Amino acid sequence: MPTTQRTRRAGGARREAVLEAAVDxxxxxxxxxxxxxxxxxxxxxxxxTLQNYFGSREDMLIEAMRRSTDAEVAALAAAAATEQDPWRRLVLLIDRSLGSTERTQQALIEFWRAGIRDAELRDYSAQVWARYREPFLRAVTDGCDRGAFTPHGTPDDAVDLLLVALAGVMIPRVLHHAAPTAEDFRRTLLSQTRLALGMPPAGS
Known part of the structure; x- marks a missing residue:
């Protein structure tokens, strides 16, 4: 059954509040x-009431994961819309991703874990990944078009490398590992992103 058909409409504003509790x-x-x-x-x-709102436990959790991931994608798109300069826009997107709450990152990891065994969620995660990726790719493509970026590979290659790093750093964060620190990781990631885009080092 398509994911969109598993969303019920009963409950209105109260249902929305309960869905937030489900995400938490x-x-x-x-x-x-x-x-x-x-x-x-x-x-x-x-x-x-939950049974009336959502039907099954699985449908409730699927919708909760959809809500969390959709909110993160929308936040990235909103951040991208505030900046025209490609590099500054990319930094905004990186900072927005790094600054997402631990709750959001935990929900994302649960979404990915569930998608390993659920074909429907796996298909939906591919859609989410494409939407999440789009503002990053647009920033890099704009930078290439303006001559600000000269990546060693394609814009897609540079974005894939960046997003893998952003996804990977969620794991030590939700596990509360001491390293890498947020500041150290951000500094290294920005430096490596500049290198991947063929930009001079910061301050040069």
Missing amino acids: TLAARGYENTRFADVAAAGGVAIS
Whole structure:
């Protein structure tokens, strides 16, 4: 069944608030350990209300993951729209990604984990990845068109390298590892991104 058909419309604003509680619970407890009872307690509603809103536990969690990922994609697009200069726009996008909350990053990781075993979520994750990637690719392409960037490979290559780094750093963060620190990682990532885009080092 397509993901869009698994979204129910009952509940209005109250349903939206409960869905936020589902995202919080999913991030804290994980996909396998989030039950109707947990979300009902967090959202202040009865289990029967959740069943009316979402149908099944799985559909509730799928919609919660969709909500979290869609919000992150929209935030990136909004950040990109505020800056015309390609490099400054790219820095804004990097900072927006690095600055996402731990809750958002936990939900994203749960989304990816669930997608390993769920073909529907895996297909949807490909759509999300393309939308997430688009503002980065547009910034790099704009920079190439203006002569500001001269990447060693294609714009797609540079963006793929950048996004893999941004996705990978979520893991030590949600595990609360001491390194890399946010400041050190940002400095290294910006330096390596400049190098990948054929730009001179900062301050040169």
